[in-house]
Amino acid sequence: MSAPARAALAPAAPAPKPPSTTGRVLGLLLPHRARLVPMALLGAASIALNLLGPLLLGRATDLIFAGLVGRSLPAGATPHEVLEHLRAEGKGTLANVISTVDVVPGRGVDMRELAVLLAVVVVLYLVGSLCMLGQGRLAAVVVQRAVHRLRADVEAKLARLPMSYFDANPRGEVLSRVTNDVDNLQRTLQQTIGQVVNSVLSAVGVLAVMLMISVELSVIVLVSVPVAVALAALIGKRAWPRVQQQWKSTGELSAHVEEIYSGHSLVTAFGRRELAEERFDEHNEAMCHSGHRAQAVSGLVAPATRFVLDLNYVLVAVVGALRVASGTMTIGGVQAFIQYSGMFGRPIVDVASFSAQLQSGIASAHRVFELLDEPEEPPAPAVPERLSAVRGHVEFSNVSFRYLPDEPLMEGLSLTAEPGRLVAIVGPTGAGKTTLGNLLLRFYDPDGGRILLDGVDTTAMTREDLRSRIGLVSQDTWLFHGTIAENIAYGRPGATREEIVAAARAMCVDRFVRALPDGYDTVLDDDHGGLSAGEKQLITLARAFLAQPAILVLDEATSSVDTRTEALIQQAMVSLRAGRTSFVIAHRLSTVRNADLIVVMDGGDVVERGTHTELLARGGFYARLLHHRLDTP
Numbered sequence: 001m002s003a004p005a006r007a008a009l010a011p012a013a014p015a016p017k018p019p020s021t022t023g024r025v026l027g028l029l030l031p032h033r034a035r036l037v038p039m040a041l042l043g044a045a046s047i048a049l050n051l052l053g054p055l056l057l058g059r060a061t062d063l064i065f066a067g068l069v070g071r072s073l074p075a076g077a078t079p080h081e082v083l084e085h086l087r088a089e090g091k092g093t094l095a096n097v098i099s100t101v102d103v104v105p106g107r108g109v110d111m112r113e114l115a116v117l118l119a120v121v122v123v124l125y126l127v128g129s130l131c132m133l134g135q136g137r138l139a140a141v142v143v144q145r146a147v148h149r150l151r152a153d154v155e156a157k158l159a160r161l162p163m164s165y166f167d168a169n170p171r172g173e174v175l176s177r178v179t180n181d182v183d184n185l186q187r188t189l190q191q192t193i194g195q196v197v198n199s200v201l202s203a204v205g206v207l208a209v210m211l212m213i214s215v216e217l218s219v220i221v222l223v224s225v226p227v228a229v230a231l232a233a234l235i236g237k238r239a240w241p242r243v244q245q246q247w248k249s250t251g252e253l254s255a256h257v258e259e260i261y262s263g264h265s266l267v268t269a270f271g272r273r274e275l276a277e278e279r280f281d282e283h284n285e286a287m288c289h290s291g292h293r294a295q296a297v298s299g300l301v302a303p304a305t306r307f308v309l310d311l312n313y314v315l316v317a318v319v320g321a322l323r324v325a326s327g328t329m330t331i332g333g334v335q336a337f338i339q340y341s342g343m344f345g346r347p348i349v350d351v352a353s354f355s356a357q358l359q360s361g362i363a364s365a366h367r368v369f370e371l372l373d374e375p376e377e378p379p380a381p382a383v384p385e386r387l388s389a390v391r392g393h394v395e396f397s398n399v400s401f402r403y404l405p406d407e408p409l410m411e412g413l414s415l416t417a418e419p420g421r422l423v424a425i426v427g428p429t430g431a432g433k434t435t436l437g438n439l440l441l442r443f444y445d446p447d448g449g450r451i452l453l454d455g456v457d458t459t460a461m462t463r464e465d466l467r468s469r470i471g472l473v474s475q476d477t478w479l480f481h482g483t484i485a486e487n488i489a490y491g492r493p494g495a496t497r498e499e500i501v502a503a504a505r506a507m508c509v510d511r512f513v514r515a516l517p518d519g520y521d522t523v524l525d526d527d528h529g530g531l532s533a534g535e536k537q538l539i540t541l542a543r544a545f546l547a548q549p550a551i552l553v554l555d556e557a558t559s560s561v562d563t564r565t566e567a568l569i570q571q572a573m574v575s576l577r578a579g580r581t582s583f584v585i586a587h588r589l590s591t592v593r594n595a596d597l598i599v600v601m602d603g604g605d606v607v608e609r610g611t612h613t614e615l616l617a618r619g620g621f622y623a624r625l626l627h628h629r630l631d632t633p
């Protein structure tokens, strides 16, 4: 039994529990702890300074109260005499209230002390705000860098994903994960990271001060808070599936928009704009509906917690007033406590109010991590084979392949292409012609058998190395936003202008490019500078020519172009193929006739092979195919 087989039968070690999405989001921030620490310290400083405010303001209230009471009392009397007098007159409660402050009979409000107190409060609040500003700036830098890194990871991941991932997922959906979801996560982190830290620190600090002022009142606050938190958690849990659905709908809408936009002309030509709009309306409606449903629940969190905390506020005010009346607390003390209880509730309301955003951000993060967790293409061998010069001998040896697990396409296909030879691949639609090219370029790996380049198994090479030896010209004339020169140079980054022009000349591009006002610097935008289909094809041929690959995979375009351009394309293709092993998915009789080897495919298998004359003489599948399908030129 082979080692891998034994390993497969061995009892599997328990898989480590995957980290939660929230844990992974925090993991994104961890590399920036050098900034997170000062960020937390600034937050703590800002909170500590703000915490002193109510204490000092309570002291100011007591100072004013003591002054007002003192001014109305006869000078010379001692505070004890005044209190005894009031009690004797049956004004015990008033005496209790007055007893809590330092009254000096005959003396008014100490304006100097009051001014100093208020000035200190202003300075504290000012410094506290500056600390908060610094904290916000640091948070912004941390979030920007963390998301920058995430974007780079996602981009790198896309390059490592196998083609089958893109087959199974609409492009717009993938795009939505890469753009909308990453942006939403960034927005969420930006809005919440500082707040979460502050909320926690603030709640701890406020609790400590509240306990110092009054244990009894603190108990009231402490009972109401878990109720509010439990309520928020309960509502949040109910909202979660709806929030996830909302981001799924966003992805579906993006996929639809991308599909319609990329097929804009066909949608219009087929008069299906109405249908497209109907579908758009359906997706838009679904997105709107899921947004409403998510908001309907998560929007309850803030009002519900606010209500519980307001009830708590009333209780504190009532019990506090009773404590003042009994002379066990000062008015300023109760005032400070009420302010603190508000401050204690605020972080909870804050967390509750951004919980909708938080959930939405986590849902987006989940979608981004899902993409990052997708299985990748098998990695390149640790020590890859590297061919110094490629002759161009290609061999498919007993290759089996299927796109879908239960739909085999190729079974034991073998095929050899000698260096520098032209192999024409023909066959009815769906025969597997494109698949042959896909396998050679390792867009997919065979399930069985091997593909050899100059005798070396292509899986022993890196994909980049292999692909750099093969030029691909597909039917889709893919040109990107950039100049014509840049589009040609895509085949060989760093090519000089002379090399670009030489490739353009060889591929009959030079003549029509020179006629353009900006020549090679003509920018190809969305309508590709008004170039014809044939001209675009010629540019893609020039791109392949410049790359000088040893092997060529060429899918002859079937789109009809005018006779002159057609002749130019033919001429360009002949020059392009010269001296290279070329696999041409042939649609033209001229290519087929001149081919060194014609491979006739049907149902994923090679059903016939030989030269044009041989196959025609055989009078088999090829001959029938030629008469019915390929004799169009």
Ligand SMILES: Nc1ncnc2c1ncn2[C@@H]1O[C@H](COP(=O)(O)OP(=O)(O)OP(=O)(O)O)[C@@H](O)[C@H]1O
Residues within 6 Å of the ligand: 167, 403, 404, 409, 427, 428, 429, 430, 431, 432, 433, 434, 435, 436
């Ligand atoms: N990504 C894919 N996922 C699943 N099945 C696929 C995929 N690509 C191709 N197929 C299927 O594999 C078979 C061979 O497809 P292939 O594109 O190689 O045929 P072809 O001979 O190039 O056809 P055509 O001339 O129409 O381009 C077809 O049945 C096709 O439906």
